[in-house]
Amino acid sequence: ALPREQRGGLYPKTWSRFNNHFRLAKYCQLPQSRLSEAVAYLTQLDMTEGKQALPTATPALSPAPEFAFRTDFPADMHTGRKDALRKIQSLMAGVGAARDVVRLFCHPGGKSMRMTLDEKEIYDALYQLYCAADDSLLAAYRALDAGYKIGRQYGRG
Known part of the structure; x- marks a missing residue:
């Protein structure tokens, strides 16, 4: 709870957003069966002033970031590992365009506070698929490189 002097118009805005989200005239009309959903909604709610009532347009996706790769391999690194990394x-290098297609067609778009719990779960699942598609080769590269660094401590390259 905020002190009265810091509240300003936060409480009316919060309850207005709450009522709109659950499509209620007053918050006291919320059915008891949706109480846990309401608690989850309120804990995720941004309580700062200046928040616009309507979401702004979703910004265009930025180009996929380029990955930083090794240009020199240590002499003690096993040749098979070096070949795999290369x-x-x-x-x-060859899938840059494919990554952009993945970003364009797999990214689920902007997340909204007006989404129902089911819509949020679907959004999160789509976003995780997007991240996995975007990062899978990078993860393989980093796993090989980390395996080398860890194995080096035990005399394996």
């Missing part, structure tokens, strides 16, 4: 590097 192959992944060449694959990543």
Whole structure:
């Protein structure tokens, strides 16, 4: 709870957003069966002044970031690992356009506070698929590189 002097118009705005989200005339009309959903909604609610009532347009996706790869491999690194890292590097260089297509068609768009719990779960699942599609080769590259660094401590390259 905020002190009265800091509240300003936050409480009316909060309850207005709450009522709109649950499509109620007054918050006391919320059915008891949706109480846990309401608590989850209120805990995620942004309680800062200046928040616009309507969401702004979703910004266009920025180009996919380029990955930083090794240009020099340590002499003690196993040649098979070096070859695998080089192959992944060449694959990543060739799939830049494919990554942009994945970003364009797999990104679920903007997330809204007006989404129902089911819509939020669907959004989160789509976003996780998007991240997995975007990061899978990078994860393989980083796993090989980390495996080398960890294995090096035990005399394996």
